[in-house]
Amino acid sequence: MIERFEALDAHDPRLAAGATGVLAQFNTAGVLTAADVHVAARTCALAGESDDAVALAVALAVRAVRHGSVCVDLAELVADDPDLPWPAGLDLDRVAASPLAAASVVRVEGHLLYLDRYWREEGQVRDDLVARAAAAPPVVDAAALEAGAARLFPAGFEEQRAAAVAAAGQATTVLTGGPGTGKTTAVAGLLALLAADAERDGRRLRVALTAPTGKAAARLQQSVEEAQRADRFTDADRAALAGLTASTLHRLLGWVPDSRTRFKHHRGNRLPHDVVVVDETSMVSLTMMARLLEAVRPDARLVLVGDPDQLASVEAGAVLADLVAGLADHAPGAVQALRTGHRFGARIGALATALRDGDADTVLDLLAAGGDDVRLLDPDDAGDAALLRAELRDHALAIHSAASRGEVEAALAAVDRHRLLCAHRDGPYGVTHWNLEVERLLADALGRGIGRAGGGEWYAGRPLLVTANDYGLGLFNGDTGVTVAGDQLSAVIAGVGSHSRFAPSRLSDVETMHAMTVHKSQGSQADEVTVVLPPEDSPLLTRELLYTAVTRAQSRLTILGRPDAVRVAVERRALRASGLRARFSG
Numbered sequence: 350m351i352e353r354f355e356a357l358d359a360h361d362p363r364l365a366a367g368a369t370g371v372l373a374q375f376n377t378a379g380v381l382t383a384a385d386v387h388v389a390a391r392t393c394a395l396a397g398e399s400d401d402a403v404a405l406a407v408a409l410a411v412r413a414v415r416h417g418s419v420c421v422d423l424a425e426l427v428a429d430d431p432d433l434p435w436p437a438g439l440d441l442d443r444v445a446a447s448p449l450a451a452a453s454v455v456r457v458e459g460h461l462l463y464l465d466r467y468w469r470e471e472g473q474v475r476d477d478l479v480a481r482a483a484a485a486p487p488v489v490d491a492a493a494l495e496a497g498a499a500r501l502f503p504a505g506f507e508e509q510r511a512a513a514v515a516a517a518g519q520a521t522t523v524l525t526g527g528p529g530t531g532k533t534t535a536v537a538g539l540l541a542l543l544a545a546d547a548e549r550d551g552r553r554l555r556v557a558l559t560a561p562t563g564k565a566a567a568r569l570q571q572s573v574e575e576a577q578r579a580d581r582f583t584d585a586d587r588a589a590l591a592g593l594t595a596s597t598l599h600r601l602l603g604w605v606p607d608s609r610t611r612f613k614h615h616r617g618n619r620l621p622h623d624v625v626v627v628d629e630t631s632m633v634s635l636t637m638m639a640r641l642l643e644a645v646r647p648d649a650r651l652v653l654v655g656d657p658d659q660l661a662s663v664e665a666g667a668v669l670a671d672l673v674a675g676l677a678d679h680a681p682g683a684v685q686a687l688r689t690g691h692r693f694g695a696r697i698g699a700l701a702t703a704l705r706d707g708d709a710d711t712v713l714d715l716l717a718a719g720g721d722d723v724r725l726l727d728p729d730d731a732g733d734a735a736l737l738r739a740e741l742r743d744h745a746l747a748i749h750s751a752a753s754r755g756e757v758e759a760a761l762a763a764v765d766r767h768r769l770l771c772a773h774r775d776g777p778y779g780v781t782h783w784n785l786e787v788e789r790l791l792a793d794a795l796g797r798g799i800g801r802a803g804g805g806e807w808y809a810g811r812p813l814l815v816t817a818n819d820y821g822l823g824l825f826n827g828d829t830g831v832t833v834a835g836d837q838l839s840a841v842i843a844g845v846g847s848h849s850r851f852a853p854s855r856l857s858d859v860e861t862m863h864a865m866t867v868h869k870s871q872g873s874q875a876d877e878v879t880v881v882l883p884p885e886d887s888p889l890l891t892r893e894l895l896y897t898a899v900t901r902a903q904s905r906l907t908i909l910g911r912p913d914a915v916r917v918a919v920e921r922r923a924l925r926a927s928g929l930r931a932r933f934s935g
């Protein structure tokens with residue numbers, strides 16, 4: 350079934366006033382929004398295209414991008430939902446012969462239909478990566494590299510050693526692994542190896558550490574610094590890499606005001622760095638990857654780090670997963686996978702593996718076995734519901750009690766101990782509902798009003814989530830914090846190795862964080878995680894969502910959901926249409 354919206358009433362803004370014909374039918378059916386309809390109708394009008402079937406194909410290509418795909422497979426859509434009023438003649442040949450294709454507004458590639466921009470970006474990403482793989486590999490002193498690798502990656506670190514040695518000897522490396530598999534450890538060692546190699550040539554290595562979000566960039570910098578504190582790193586290693594700072598991809602490429610897609614660095618003005626490390630690559634969109642690849646020097650090493658099983662970028666594309674599949678055949682050795690977890694409790698690790706493999710029976714068996722580290726609570730069971738509420742209340746009370754005493758570190762630690770994750774923002778399974786619910790539990794326990802339902806939005810122990818970057822205040826979207834008591838209430842936001850204190854009135858883009866979405870939790874972990882699963886019919890319930898949520902937990906995981914919902918989640922993929930992986934075999 351194709352995902353659809355249900356119009357709230359006749360004035361729902363997703364309904365297109367004035368739409369006619371097939372576009373109107375698909376709009377009323379909840380497949381196309383007003384925006385899809387208008388873009389398609391206008392594009393067809395400009396190109397002189399009057400065929401309804403072609404207009405529908407264009408609208409479906411616009412819709413696909415809105416849903417995270419870079420193209421659309423029309424035949425697959427029709428097969429998915431044969432009962433929709435598909436017009437006769439909805440086929441790619443017809444679109445390929447239309448004035449729209451002649452004007453390069455849309456493109457047909459194999460069995461896929463693209464809007465021109467995404468077709469070009471996909472082709473560029475493929476061409477740049479193929480060119481990088483075909484160029485002469487970087488020259489390294491192999492003997493010195495092996496000796497350095499043996500020191501930096503001793504026995505027990507063989508996986509990381511192999512990945513780092515491979516990355517030192519090739520232009521592009523995709524380094525994959527779940528949380529705690531040692532990706533940062535491998536990167537820190539690789540950078541030391543490359544820095545030593547550069548020093549032997551009398552140069553200082555220029556390193557760019559970057560990630561799609563400010564939060565992820567700050568975390569990358571912190572973890573690389575931490576990894577370099579290990580005894581295997583010498584003072585000389587540390588000195589050669591001193592002063593590394595990470596930045597967002599937007600900052601690295603040089604954001605140009607008034608342009609969403611152009612940057613200061615591009616093919617004509619490459620980045621100066623010898624090595625570019627991108628963390629959380631699963632969150633990088635196709636457009637951003639295209640901009641990055643055209644800006645990296647052809648002879649610089651590019652290391653794309655991430656977990657391809659996690660949720661993909663907010664914008665169109667699933668580039669990391671595509672590259673893992675596409676590059677593995679095209680350039681063996683380009684994809685280096687780390688598989689051994691070094692941080693998880695064993696059963697959380699086993700659950701993550703079963704999820705990745707799509708093995709619903711094992712996932713359910715692990716959950717049913719119960720135990721202290723992995724639990725499935727039934728939302729229909731009064732006992733389970735009461736148990737969860739008591740735990741959420743106690744957690745909120747612990748934050749409140751430290752925050753009321755003005756104990757900043759203890760309050761921040763209490764916030765970080767546990768995350769309550771929801772798939773949705775709204776509705777009974779959403780973040781808004783659960784934030785209110787926890788505030789209500791806290792208010793009951795304290796015997797006074799708290800939060801939006803009474804007593805005021807700001808209160809000691811209100812956990813905070815920053816929702817927009819604010820370079821002036823030094824805050825990043827995704828930063829977390831807590832409100833603490835003192836002479837006056839203040840908002841404390843945790844930074845890398847420090848925290849900053851603000852008057853609540855200075856923070857405009859913050860939300861209460863008793864609960865947060867799984868999407869927002871990407872890139873962070875907590876000791877304990879509770880996941881609220883939506884019911885089976887929620888389109889957000891996918892394997893990628895559940896895997897991302899589960900792998901946020903380090904030592905204890907609770908899932909609130911029915912077994913049927915777990916099974917649906919494991920079996921339903923958040924698949925995005927893309928032709929990237931196929932292009933590598935073309």
Ligand SMILES: Nc1ncnc2c1ncn2[C@@H]1O[C@H](COP(=O)(O)OP(=O)(O)OP(=O)(O)O)[C@@H](O)[C@H]1O
Pocket residue numbers: 505506507509526527528529530531532533534535572691692
């Ligand atoms: N081979 C190893 N043996 C033992 N411990 C290891 C090994 N590799 C990494 N570790 C430890 O495991 C922890 C996680 O490693 P690291 O931070 O490099 O993983 P990661 O894959 O980058 O995780 P994340 O994706 O969460 O950033 C660290 O404490 C690290 O010191």
